[in-house]
Amino acid sequence: MTITAATPAPVPAPPARRLHVGGTLAAWIGVAPFIAFALLFLLLPTLTVVIGAFRAPGGGFTLEHVAGLSQPRIVSAFWISIRLSLATAALGCLIGFIVAAAVTRGGLPEGLRSGVMTFSGVAANFAGVPLAFAFIATLGRLGFMTVLLREWFGFNLYATGFNLISFWGLVLTYLYFQIPLMVLVITPALDGLKREWREAAEVLGASRLQYFRMIAMPILWPAVLGTFALLFANAFGAVATAMALTGSSLSIAPILLFAQIRGDVLQDPALGYAIAFGMIVLTAVANLISILLRGRAERWLK
Amino acid sequence: MRLWSWLGFALGAVFMVLPLVGMFEFSLRARRGEYSLDAYRSVLGDPQFQATFAYSVVVAIVTIIAGVLLVVPTAYWVRLRLSRLRPVMEFVTLLPLVIPPIVIAFGYLRQFNTSSFLPLTGSARGTDFLLVMGYVTLSLPYMYRAVDTGLRTLDVATLTEASQSLGASWVTILSRVILPNLWPAVLSGAFLSFAIVIGEYVFAALLDRPAFGPYMVWVGGNRAYEPAALAVIAFGVTWACMGLLTLTGRLAAHHRAARR
Amino acid sequence: MSFLTLENLKKSFGQTQVVHDFSLAVGKGEFVSLLGPSGCGKTTVLRMIAGFETTSAGRIRIDGQDVTALPPARRQIGMVFQAYALFPNLTAAGNVGFGLRVAGVPRRERAARVAEMLALIGLPDLGDRYPFQLSGGQQQRVALARALAPRPRVLLLDEPLSALDAKIRVSLRAEIRELQRTLGITTIFVTHDQEEALSMSDRVVVMHQGRAAQVGTPAEIYDSPANAFVAGFVGQLNRLPARVVDAGTGRVELAGHPLTLAATLPASGQVTLAARPEAFRPAPAGLPVEVETVEFLGALRRVHARLPDGSALVFDMFNSPDAPAPRMGERLTLAVDPSAWIVEAA
Ligand SMILES: Nc1ncnc2c1ncn2[C@@H]1O[C@H](COP(=O)(O)OP(=O)(O)OP(=O)(O)O)[C@@H](O)[C@H]1O
Ligand SMILES: [Mg+2]
Numbered sequence: 001m002t003i004t005a006a007t008p009a010p011v012p013a014p015p016a017r018r019l020h021v022g023g024t025l026a027a028w029i030g031v032a033p034f035i036a037f038a039l040l041f042l043l044l045p046t047l048t049v050v051i052g053a054f055r056a057p058g059g060g061f062t063l064e065h066v067a068g069l070s071q072p073r074i075v076s077a078f079w080i081s082i083r084l085s086l087a088t089a090a091l092g093c094l095i096g097f098i099v100a101a102a103v104t105r106g107g108l109p110e111g112l113r114s115g116v117m118t119f120s121g122v123a124a125n126f127a128g129v130p131l132a133f134a135f136i137a138t139l140g141r142l143g144f145m146t147v148l149l150r151e152w153f154g155f156n157l158y159a160t161g162f163n164l165i166s167f168w169g170l171v172l173t174y175l176y177f178q179i180p181l182m183v184l185v186i187t188p189a190l191d192g193l194k195r196e197w198r199e200a201a202e203v204l205g206a207s208r209l210q211y212f213r214m215i216a217m218p219i220l221w222p223a224v225l226g227t228f229a230l231l232f233a234n235a236f237g238a239v240a241t242a243m244a245l246t247g248s249s250l251s252i253a254p255i256l257l258f259a260q261i262r263g264d265v266l267q268d269p270a271l272g273y274a275i276a277f278g279m280i281v282l283t284a285v286a287n288l289i290s291i292l293l294r295g296r297a298e299r300w301l302k
Numbered sequence: 303m304r305l306w307s308w309l310g311f312a313l314g315a316v317f318m319v320l321p322l323v324g325m326f327e328f329s330l331r332a333r334r335g336e337y338s339l340d341a342y343r344s345v346l347g348d349p350q351f352q353a354t355f356a357y358s359v360v361v362a363i364v365t366i367i368a369g370v371l372l373v374v375p376t377a378y379w380v381r382l383r384l385s386r387l388r389p390v391m392e393f394v395t396l397l398p399l400v401i402p403p404i405v406i407a408f409g410y411l412r413q414f415n416t417s418s419f420l421p422l423t424g425s426a427r428g429t430d431f432l433l434v435m436g437y438v439t440l441s442l443p444y445m446y447r448a449v450d451t452g453l454r455t456l457d458v459a460t461l462t463e464a465s466q467s468l469g470a471s472w473v474t475i476l477s478r479v480i481l482p483n484l485w486p487a488v489l490s491g492a493f494l495s496f497a498i499v500i501g502e503y504v505f506a507a508l509l510d511r512p513a514f515g516p517y518m519v520w521v522g523g524n525r526a527y528e529p530a531a532l533a534v535i536a537f538g539v540t541w542a543c544m545g546l547l548t549l550t551g552r553l554a555a556h557h558r559a560a561r562r
Numbered sequence: 563m564s565f566l567t568l569e570n571l572k573k574s575f576g577q578t579q580v581v582h583d584f585s586l587a588v589g590k591g592e593f594v595s596l597l598g599p600s601g602c603g604k605t606t607v608l609r610m611i612a613g614f615e616t617t618s619a620g621r622i623r624i625d626g627q628d629v630t631a632l633p634p635a636r637r638q639i640g641m642v643f644q645a646y647a648l649f650p651n652l653t654a655a656g657n658v659g660f661g662l663r664v665a666g667v668p669r670r671e672r673a674a675r676v677a678e679m680l681a682l683i684g685l686p687d688l689g690d691r692y693p694f695q696l697s698g699g700q701q702q703r704v705a706l707a708r709a710l711a712p713r714p715r716v717l718l719l720d721e722p723l724s725a726l727d728a729k730i731r732v733s734l735r736a737e738i739r740e741l742q743r744t745l746g747i748t749t750i751f752v753t754h755d756q757e758e759a760l761s762m763s764d765r766v767v768v769m770h771q772g773r774a775a776q777v778g779t780p781a782e783i784y785d786s787p788a789n790a791f792v793a794g795f796v797g798q799l800n801r802l803p804a805r806v807v808d809a810g811t812g813r814v815e816l817a818g819h820p821l822t823l824a825a826t827l828p829a830s831g832q833v834t835l836a837a838r839p840e841a842f843r844p845a846p847a848g849l850p851v852e853v854e855t856v857e858f859l860g861a862l863r864r865v866h867a868r869l870p871d872g873s874a875l876v877f878d879m880f881n882s883p884d885a886p887a888p889r890m891g892e893r894l895t896l897a898v899d900p901s902a903w904i905v906e907a908a
Contacts (some may be wrong), residue, residue, distance in 0.1 A: 044411025106307025
């Protein structure tokens with residue numbers, strides 16, 4: 001599955017061969033279109049945002065915009081976003097891991113596995129607006145499950161305080177693409193666990209738990225960490241799902257940014273830059289942490 | 303152990319399947335007291351639907367073509383001549399998974415505004431172009447990874463040397479030798495890109511293009527049962543893309559096995 | 563009194579039975595090899611002893627204790643796998659100490675035992691290396707130390723040398739055997755390499771289609787194979803069609819040439835006679851052959867020849883300067899020790 005892309009396996013470069021294709025300059029010309037594209041449509045736009053966050057209205061450097069992030073409204077939006085991303089990444093990793101482990105290691109029929117993988121490919125990409133509709137149709141006030149529970153079991157879901165248009169409603173919805181994403185990424189890693197490792201541990205007297213704690217988990221840890229960062233960024237940047245689900249009643253960072261871009265709701269155009277910059281910093285930090293931890297966890301892989 | 307596995311799997315399956323059942327059931331409820339396909343009829347008959355869906359399909363196709371033209375020669379070249387650039391390529395192509403799409407879109411609006419050096423947002427054509435570039439960026443991680451993996455299984459250097467010794471030009475090598483051998487990889491990247499692009503919302507909305515994503519949001523705000531019908535349709539499209547992706551993967555495996 | 567006893571082990575995977583009534587008694591400190599062609603069930607027997615496969619029937623006893631129903635972790639067995647199977651996330655020392663760690667042995671004691679084991683396998687300075695920093699041979703030695711560190715009652719080795727290159731294979735063979743003798747540990751060694759089995763073992767079990775075809779010392783297996791399968795699998799064997807002339811006196815006719823055998827014969831009809839290449843020697847009179855090719859094997863020459871009826875025969879000649887090698891097309895007569903023939907019903 002292509003999503004595995006997120007944690008690329010280190011591939012040894014093939015031995016370089018000498019070919020008759022001209023000098024080094026020619027070699028660089030070959031990648032010039034891509035460099036131009038990446039600069040123009042990926043790096044410069046990002047840079048524009050970063051610079052904008054530090055540029056005073058008249059030009060020159062300022063920290064005012066970034067300081068503006070301390071507005072309660074923005075802080076709370078970021079805080080919800082962080083919690084949302086952490087919660088869905090953590091739960092997604094945990095549940096996805098369990099499902100992947102059940103399918104690959106739990107002695108379930110072989111046919112089930114390819115079904116789960118294909119379905120995960122679909123579900124991981126079934127995000128955005130339609131996903132929100134599916135959850136509204138299922139758990140909204142008139143949704144399938146809500147009605148079913150009420151009419152068959154006399155159970156009023158909404159009387160319990162549940163609301164789809166809430167933090168936990170959003171968590172539930174995000175999990176719909178987070179879990180399959182984890183399944184897609186972690187399954188190859190689980191396949192990489194050799195049967196002999198488990199057997200060797202077992203015959204040496206280790207319990208299942210000891211094997212898991214001392215062998216399997218340390219081996220899987222880098223992949224899990226990488227996926228966690230991916231899921232975090234994935235949730236942190238998601239706008240469409242949240243917007244279609246909640247309108248803009250739940251103020252998370254990307255929705256706030258969206259509203260700001262559309263209509264300057266914060267009455268300060270430069271604050272948009274600051275929010276965008278804050279979002280970059282957060283996803284970058286999440287990835288950095290995961291890379292650092294991975295480096296430690298992978299020292300036996302060098 | 304097996305029991306626990308079944309239990310874990312069953313819980314996961316219930317969570318994943320219920321919303322699908324829910325949206326399907328809901329989409330049939332348009333007529334009071336009975337199930338009907340009214341919501342679908344209303345959606346499919348809506349000229350807005352037809353226009354936006356067609357627009358998004360065209361944009362997706364153009365995105366895929368542009369992505370292939372950009373990625374295949376680059377990945378090929380990096381494998382062949384610039385392997386020291388590979389870590390950089392890995393990093394750059396993964397960036398779109400790290401930088402939130404909305405930030406990139408925001409950057410576009412500022413960098414290509416009407417008073418900039420490249421005022422793409424000034425015209426409809428220019429904005430369309432920008433949208434396509436945005437989608438190429440979003441699908442870059444998948445496209446690049448797919449193509450690079452495909453190239454790994456080919457022996458690029460030998461293929462190239464052989465073609466060169468027969469006097470083939472670079473264009474010929476790429477279009478006649480590399481690309482045909484790379485079809486399964488390219489197709490899998492393409493289907494994934496299609497699935498990502500077809501219902502995309504943020505870029506389309508911020509660039510103000512008449513695409514399927516913003517249309518769906520509009521319907522969501524103004525209709526009751528049609529959104530569920532749209533979700534079913536979108537799910538069907540995603541499913542078709544992934545099905546085709548799996549299929550090309552299998553065909554490629556067969557192909558390789560047959561050649562051995 | 564045997565230390566490890568297998569009684570009528572059976573194993574079926576679904577409909578197919580892959581181990582049939584396999585019994586074996588191994589004495590304390592004995593080194594026994596399971597030898598047989600691929601797919602004959604060697605690994606399956608070993609995995610039943612380790613507890614990775616359940617037995618379909620039969621008992622396994624270690625030191626008098628019935629372990630048939632015990633999980634692998636409680637059998638006190640050491641096992642070495644074909645493809646290293648070292649834990650990649652632990653150093654060599656971590657691997658060797660793993661069994662002690664899960665058993666709750668205190669750190670100090672553990673470190674001492676690990677150092678002792680690493681010294682025993684001749685890698686005292688490599689404790690800090692991760693498996694990827696070790697060569698195949700070193701990895702396999704660490705795997706051996708890991709299996710031995712918790713002082714198991716029985717050591718099981720499943721083709722531990724087959725992933726290594728030829729030279730290391732031979733030297734490690736001797737090391738394993740030496741270590742096994744020093745520690746006096748009861749050992750079962752699985753291999754499909756007859757040279758390995760014959761050179762290392764106290765006794766060899768030749769397996770065929772899930773059964774023990776013969777159990778015996780290497781010399782017994784080689785010199786007096788119990789049946790045609792063993793004879794054919796261990797060492798090289800000539801198999802020639804012959805006609806019984808008189809069962810009572812042991813007279814047969816082989817390619818038109820009369821022979822008298824020491825073995826008992828079926829009353830009449832066709833039989834197959836089998837003999838090893840070294841059973842033949844050139845003599846003034848005997849079995850007539852025509853030389854086809856000669857292989858030079860150092861101390862020996864292996865001659866490929868044909869009998870008058872066209873069947874192929876291989877025999878060995880000592881290599882000495884005064885006996886020139888036979889030439890292609892040369893005719894020779896060969897004498898055979900009557901007791902060297904093995905008779906199979908045709
Ligand atoms: N888990 C299993 N399910 C079904 N059949 C099996 C299983 N394990 C082994 N077999 C079959 O049992 C037979 C014996 O296998 P085993 O691995 O014991 O052979 P072996 O003697 O070790 O061969 P080799 O030298 O190739 O390792 C084979 O025919 C094999 O196909
Ligand atoms: Mg085996």
